[in-house]
Every structure is written in C-alpha cells, then in structure tokens.
Amino acid sequence: xxxxxxxxxxxxxxxxxxxxxxxxxxxxxxxxxxxxxxxxxxxxxxxxxxxxxxxxxxxxxxxxxxxxxxxxxxxxxxxxxxxxxxxxxxxxxxxxxxxxxxxxxxxxxxxxxxxxxxxx
Amino acid sequence: xxxxxxxxxxxxxxxxxxxxxxxxxxxxxxxxxxxxxxxxxxxxxxxxxxxxxxxxxxxxxxxxxxxxxxxxxxxxxxxxxxxxxxxxxxxxxxxxxxxxxxxxxxxx
Numbered sequence: 001x002x003x004x005x006x007x008x009x010x011x012x013x014x015x016x017x018x019x020x021x022x023x024x025x026x027x028x029x030x031x032x033x034x035x036x037x038x039x040x041x042x043x044x045x046x047x048x049x050x051x052x053x054x055x056x057x058x059x060x061x062x063x064x065x066x067x068x069x070x071x072x073x074x075x076x077x078x079x080x081x082x083x084x085x086x087x088x089x090x091x092x093x094x095x096x097x098x099x100x101x102x103x104x105x106x107x108x109x110x111x112x113x114x115x116x117x118x119x120x
Numbered sequence: 121x122x123x124x125x126x127x128x129x130x131x132x133x134x135x136x137x138x139x140x141x142x143x144x145x146x147x148x149x150x151x152x153x154x155x156x157x158x159x160x161x162x163x164x165x166x167x168x169x170x171x172x173x174x175x176x177x178x179x180x181x182x183x184x185x186x187x188x189x190x191x192x193x194x195x196x197x198x199x200x201x202x203x204x205x206x207x208x209x210x211x212x213x214x215x216x217x218x219x220x221x222x223x224x225x226x227x228x
Contacts, residue, residue: 047214050217060215103152108166
C-alpha cells in the first residue's frame with residue numbers, strides 16, 4: 001500500500017534552515033506529482049508547494065515563495081522541502097501528500113506529518 | 121486566488137442525526153472539489169472528490185453535492201467516529217490549491 005514517511009522536523013531558531021524529507025513506497029513515485037501541505041497548531045490546512053512528477057515544474061504558496069524549495073529524487077523515491085529563513089509563522093505540522101494525477105488534484109495519500117517549531 | 125469559505129465553524133449534532141456542512145467558493149470551481157475528514161492528532165482522510173464521488177471505503181452515509189460555487193457535505197446519520205473536523209478543497213484553478221477553514225462537528 002501507499003506509504004509516505006516524513007522526517008527531519010524539530011525545533012529551529014528564527015532565520016535558520018531545516019530540510020524535510022518524505023520517503024515514498026508502495027507506488028510508482030516517479031509517476032506522481034507530489035505536494036507539501038502544512039497545518040499550524042489549532043489551524044486549518046494550507047497548501048505549501050507542488051513538484052511535477054519529473055521535477056520539471058514547481059509552484060509555491062506566496063507565504064513561502066523565495067524561502068522554501070521543493071525537490072525530489074526519483075531514484076531514491078524521496079521528496080524534500082528545504083526551508084530557509086524560517087519564521088515563527090512557519091511553525092506547523094508538515095505533511096507530504098500525493099494526488100491522483102492531473103487534473104485529479106485531490107490528495108488520496110498523506111504522510112503522518114512532521115512537526116516544525118520555529119522558536120528562539 | 122480562489123477563497124473557500126466553510127460554514128458553520130462548529131456544528132453540534134446528536135448521534136444518529138443528520139449533519140449538513142457548507143462550502144462556498146469565491147468563484148466557480150465547477151465540480152473540482154474534495155472533502156476531507158480530520159480527527160485530532162490524525163492525518164486528513166479523503167472522503168469525497170469531484171464534489172460527489174465517495175473515495176474508496178467511505179460509507180454511504182457521507183454524501184457530497186453541489187457545483188459552481190456552492191457545495192454541501194451531508195452525513196445522514198452521525199456515528200461516534202464521525203465527530204471530527206471537515207475541510208473542503210478546490211482544485212479547479214491553481215496554484216494555489218486552497219482549502220476552506222474547516223467545520224468542526226461536535227457531539228451535542
């Protein structure tokens with residue numbers, strides 16, 4: 001079955017960097033666009049970024065544009081999120097997620113989530 | 121950006137009763153709308169896509185309807201496991217993909 005397992009979260013000071021990873025298994029990773037979605041404590045869901053199945057295209061939420069970079073290594077079945085210049089408002093659980101294939105951009109599989117806390 | 125607005129923010133319902141949740145889009149999203157359920161401490165779970173198609177394994181008591189800008193998720197007879205937060209998400213015109221703020225269904 002589809003499995004998405006995030007890692008790399010933790011507590012980081014404002015202005016510092018962190019990289020999240022998402023290891024995928026149980027499906028043909030290189031055939032799917034992949035996403036990061038986050039959820040601040042007690043808040044709703046916020047789409048963060050998407051990367052096309054072959055890495056050829058990437059899009060970001062305005063709130064993270066210029067600071068976060070999504071990437072993938074299809075040889076390792078792994079998705080990444082490099083987060084630079086972190087702010088307190090980036091504190092959230094970060095989920096990696098898979099859609100059903102364009103134009104079916106709903107999320108049918110989610111990772112368990114990884115907490116990122118930005119605090120001095 | 122398409123803004124998704126859910127109402128009410130909190131819905132108090134007794135077990136066995138019907139729950140009706142609303143989601144409104146700031147512009148038409150056709151039928152490109154999904155619903156998710158999230159329980160505390162858990163990952164979101166896909167319920168509905170295409171505004172009205174139940175995802176695999178979702179019980180028939182969950183029904184989605186609507187198109188354009190007005191959507192409804194109806195839970196026909198609430199079970200104890202249905203008390204959760206529900207989110208709608210549009211995928212018609214993006215980026216950005218956008219979610220509603222959520223409706224919490226709580227026990228009355």
